[in-house]
Amino acid sequence: MIISKTCDHAIRAALYVALHEDRAYVTIREISEHLGLSFHFLTKILQALTQKGIMTSFKGPNGGVSLARPAQSISIKEIVVAIDGEALFSGCMLGLDTCNDDHPCPLHQQWANLRDQLETLFTQTTLAYLADRIRREGLRLANFEAVSLVS
Amino acid sequence: MIISKTCDHAIRAALYVALHEDRAYVTIREISEHLGLSFHFLTKILQALTQKGIMTSFKGPNGGVSLARPAQSISIKEIVVAIDGEALFSGCMLGLDTCNDDHPCPLHQQWANLRDQLETLFTQTTLAYLADRIRREGLRLANFEAVSLVS
């Protein structure tokens, strides 16, 4: 797949938190249960997002995680870069590390074009936009019915 | 990266063979040396392409591999599917296996659009087209100078 499993977990968790922006903190336990993800694994993933300044966390009772900034200002790209790195938006499709505009591989130009579109999409797509659509259209964030998510 | 390392090796090797379509067979040893890939690893990869009917092989002296069909009729997509499977062209960006048009994830539509473009690109891009551009424009297939390839 185009992003790692770790990264898709991160995006889905961030969306879950964005859907509950009204609450000060959401526990990782709750997120993991609603999304069907391993609690411990999700903890590590969200630690990374916290270290990258995308989320903030708070220990102890009533603690949990929350978005470090308004959902409107956090793009999907930020999360992808935080977890998977820049490679998706800069790498050569054939994995050649000396491939560049001056010495391109045969797929360089075509891939660069698509990659730019992907980057634009990821940059423009914010957590707020997606959360809004999830609310309005009841889109799914997990492999089970959407209803259970917004509760 | 968007395709596996195995898959990019496969594409590059197929292009090398396409560049030498005049020869009955090209040895895997020669391909591996010109592309800077492990001989044994490449052998396994090309075995897969042979089993999928994309290449043919011949044992013994003067043996090697060659394209099973004219380079014009082999698309990059065929190779990607042979090695990495259909996932890239059908999977959900968030990895949800129940995501579909009726019950989409929040990124479903946008990703479907880009994915279709990717599929079109990969379907329309043939080994012949790329080999032609490599010849004319001296594009690179390896992490070293293009010249050494066409020899």
Add this chain to the structure above:
DNA sequence: TATATTTAAGATATAAGAGTCTTATTTCTT
């Protein structure tokens, strides 16, 4: 102050991808 609740951190385990090595098997050449 003690206890429960929560994230942080690090060690460990499992699975998959990537890569290597050895031994067939086929075919050509002498």
Add this chain to the structure above:
DNA sequence: AAGAAATAAGACTCTTATATCTTAAATATA
């Protein structure tokens, strides 16, 4: 017929991604 040259096949190793488990640290509440 023998030996050399090539791919085929399978076992094996190494690395990275994924996942789990345990202990520590912080905070609230009784």
